[in-house]
Amino acid sequence: MLAEVNLFGIYVAPISIYAVAATFVTVTIRKILWRLGALGWFWHVPLLEVALYACVLCLLVLYV
Template identity: 65%
Template sequence: MLAEFDLFGVFISPIAIYSVAAIPVTLLIRFLLWRTGAIEWFWHVALFEVALYVCVLCLMVLYV
């Protein structure tokens, strides 16, 4: 787990860094799902993408 991040004298919470870092990972997974056509399995694509982001964020907090 990260400690507080110092950005020019301003301390930033680790969850802010994790949330920014989870965006490219989510976009990569989303791109792979679109290319393979697996995204069509889901009933509500936007809801799935939000849930995917939350899952990636939770996994990053737990394991990074």
């Protein structure tokens, strides 16, 4: 797990960095699913995106 990060004299919590990283990973996965046409399989796409973001964030916190 990361410790606090000093960003120009301001200490930032590690969850903030994980959240930004999870956003980029989620956008990448979403683009891949869109190109494959897999997003059409889901009834509620925004709900899928929120769940995907939560899963990616949890995995980053646990394994990075």
